[in-house]
Amino acid sequence: MHSELEEFIASSKLCNTHEHTEYERFYRASRHDVLTHLFDNYVVFDLHSAGASQQILDALVDPINPDVERRFRDVQPYWKKIELTGYAEGVKLAAKRLFAIGALTPDAISAAQEGCKYKGAENERRRLLKDIANLDHIQIDTNTRPFPPEMMGQDFFLYDLNAFDLCAGRPDFDVLERQLGKEVTSLEDLGAAIEMLFDISARYAVAVKSQHAYVRTLKWEPRSETDAAISFATVRRLGNAAPQADRLCLGDWCMSRVAQTCARHDLPFKIHTGYFTNNNFMPTDNLRAGNMDLFLKMHPNTRFMLMHIAYPHSDELIALAKHYTNVSIDMCWAWSINPLHASDFVRRYLHAAPRNKLFVFGGDTLLPTSSVGYALQFRKWFGRTLKREVADGTMSEEEAIRLADFFMMENPYDYYDLTRKKEILRSADADSIAKLGHEGAFGAPPKSIRDSGRA
Numbered sequence: 001m002h003s004e005l006e007e008f009i010a011s012s013k014l015c016n017t018h019e020h021t022e023y024e025r026f027y028r029a030s031r032h033d034v035l036t037h038l039f040d041n042y043v044v045f046d047l048h049s050a051g052a053s054q055q056i057l058d059a060l061v062d063p064i065n066p067d068v069e070r071r072f073r074d075v076q077p078y079w080k081k082i083e084l085t086g087y088a089e090g091v092k093l094a095a096k097r098l099f100a101i102g103a104l105t106p107d108a109i110s111a112a113q114e115g116c117k118y119k120g121a122e123n124e125r126r127r128l129l130k131d132i133a134n135l136d137h138i139q140i141d142t143n144t145r146p147f148p149p150e151m152m153g154q155d156f157f158l159y160d161l162n163a164f165d166l167c168a169g170r171p172d173f174d175v176l177e178r179q180l181g182k183e184v185t186s187l188e189d190l191g192a193a194i195e196m197l198f199d200i201s202a203r204y205a206v207a208v209k210s211q212h213a214y215v216r217t218l219k220w221e222p223r224s225e226t227d228a229a230i231s232f233a234t235v236r237r238l239g240n241a242a243p244q245a246d247r248l249c250l251g252d253w254c255m256s257r258v259a260q261t262c263a264r265h266d267l268p269f270k271i272h273t274g275y276f277t278n279n280n281f282m283p284t285d286n287l288r289a290g291n292m293d294l295f296l297k298m299h300p301n302t303r304f305m306l307m308h309i310a311y312p313h314s315d316e317l318i319a320l321a322k323h324y325t326n327v328s329i330d331m332c333w334a335w336s337i338n339p340l341h342a343s344d345f346v347r348r349y350l351h352a353a354p355r356n357k358l359f360v361f362g363g364d365t366l367l368p369t370s371s372v373g374y375a376l377q378f379r380k381w382f383g384r385t386l387k388r389e390v391a392d393g394t395m396s397e398e399e400a401i402r403l404a405d406f407f408m409m410e411n412p413y414d415y416y417d418l419t420r421k422k423e424i425l426r427s428a429d430a431d432s433i434a435k436l437g438h439e440g441a442f443g444a445p446p447k448s449i450r451d452s453g454r455a
């Protein structure tokens, strides 16, 4: 029997503060079938970890072969091994909601494929996310720049300005020069380019995002202009072949510039912390949020949003949010990585740190069907979590409902100034953007988000 609280959480609008939702054009151009909708997401990494070969997994999500029964049958022994993980739960919830599949069997998959309605129609992404997942909006990191023109004239898909290449200490000079129409041949040029990038983009961005933890330690130290200029010259000359020390030096310098510019434009700076996607590469010490303590301290006017609860170092992250006035936490991806841990995290957080610095949901995935599963998973576990607090006598059910509404809607609206941001996007068009001299912020994406080559 569901409580009123769980009903509320299951049926209310929800802000989604982090996804990598595929562009409309590439989503529509891809082939889709029941298995891509259900399995083309994080779950393949649990299957691989359980022993499934890359070949079986590639076949599982390759819609060229119409034999869905066979494709699932090959992976079934491994599916049995992971059925209880958070990633698998996302699959099961999406299967039930979108395809009325009670238990995943080859027969059920085959029957679902017969009636599969999701073939990549126009606005299918939006329908899945807005109408079925009942999301208020989603915040997308495309992993790259510039912004896609489809962002103008609507207010459901909001976008982060991506700063990964800068923070990683390997600026994408081609993209920068093309976007800004200026050469970047010195550290001074790079500083000016960052400035200009923000000048033309900040108005439309909901936040700035970097996932440099995938290619370097989160440890940060202040760098002098002299050292950074020497490293810049090496990185400019050697590109990705530049020594790690130079990339770290230039990356630290860029992080500082990006953080200062975020503060000037009042844009939150979202940073990946904790767990890695894929398999067989995760230096667990590098990805601790605590590595950034000096960075947080030296940029007191920047609002930092540390992501993914730094799993598995999540108590350290609670300590950072409790201590630093400029640190907030986004639980995106945390529920599917380990829902029990995420549930426990919410409770540990509530009894330690201010509630206005916690953001509870983002699916962090490419396909809207996967986001549907992850949103259902969030609603299920978040309901359970607050129900526990009610049972413990921390709050009444009525207070828990108010708190749920606060986390699901009110807090993101406040923090990201969403009413204003949405109005800006709704009214933006090619003319208004040209009038402001912001054309450079936008450009048709040459490849899909999946093929961006970045984590």
Ligand SMILES: [Zn+2]
Pocket: 018, 019, 020, 141, 364
């Ligand atoms: Zn992400």
